[in-house]
Amino acid sequence: MTLKPGNGSDSASLEYSFKYNPPMDHDVAERNLKEAKLILDDAGI
Numbered sequence: 460m461t462l463k464p465g466n467g468s469d470s471a472s473l474e475y476s477f478k479y480n481p482p483m484d485h486d487v488a489e490r491n492l493k494e495a496k497l498i499l500d501d502a503g504i
Contacts, residue, residue: 483491
């Protein structure tokens with residue numbers, strides 16, 4: 460797999476996400492992770 464600039468997997472994209480994406484609220488993150496776990500558990504993954 461080749462990493463192409465700007466496709467979301469290069470260091471510039473990572474730096475952009477650190478700079479412009481605010482941190483997620485802890486309670487929201489916990490709820491999202493629990494929901495994802497339920498979905499994966501129900502799917503048998």
